[in-house]
Amino acid sequence: MPLTREEAPGQAATEKKSSALPWIIGCLVALVVLPVMIGIIGLLAAIAIPAFVQYRDDTQSTLCINNLRQIQHAKEVAAVRNGYTNGTRITPELLEPLIDGGIKSLECPGGGVYRIRPIGTEPECTVHGTISGLQAGDADRARPAP
Numbered sequence: 001m002p003l004t005r006e007e008a009p010g011q012a013a014t015e016k017k018s019s020a021l022p023w024i025i026g027c028l029v030a031l032v033v034l035p036v037m038i039g040i041i042g043l044l045a046a047i048a049i050p051a052f053v054q055y056r057d058d059t060q061s062t063l064c065i066n067n068l069r070q071i072q073h074a075k076e077v078a079a080v081r082n083g084y085t086n087g088t089r090i091t092p093e094l095l096e097p098l099i100d101g102g103i104k105s106l107e108c109p110g111g112g113v114y115r116i117r118p119i120g121t122e123p124e125c126t127v128h129g130t131i132s133g134l135q136a137g138d139a140d141r142a143r144p145a146p
């Protein structure tokens with residue numbers, strides 16, 4: 001006749017003891033490994049996130065400077081065609097036919113607004129500044145003029 005659990009209570013207690021040891025070791029390993037993994041992930045994030053932000057800012061500046069160059073070119077064409085001199089104010093409507101897709105198609109990827117500014121001065125982005133400021137490569141100097 002085979003033994004049942006009720007007939008051998010000591011056997012069940014032995015099984016409980018032997019199954020608790022791997023669980024405790026697993027908890028101890030988790031207590032050591034988990035903080036290490038969190039630290040490694042945090043370190044990688046601390047390295048990668050500023051680099052990604054810098055790449056994004058550089059890309060936005062490049063796109064913005066291309067837009068500003070198109071506006072500057074259109075201003076120069078308008079000045080030559082109409083005989084404008086330095087200081088002459090230019091309206092967006094005057095530049096509309098001189099820019100492919102119209103001046104409204106030029107949007108700053110950083111959310112800035114373009115100021116055309118008079119002939120003889122560079123167009124400006126409220127976020128990125130002017131063409132010469134952006135070309136200098138110094139983000140602090142590329143701030144909009146007050």
Ligand SMILES: [Zn+2]
Binds near residue numbers: 064108112125126
């Ligand atoms: Zn911009």
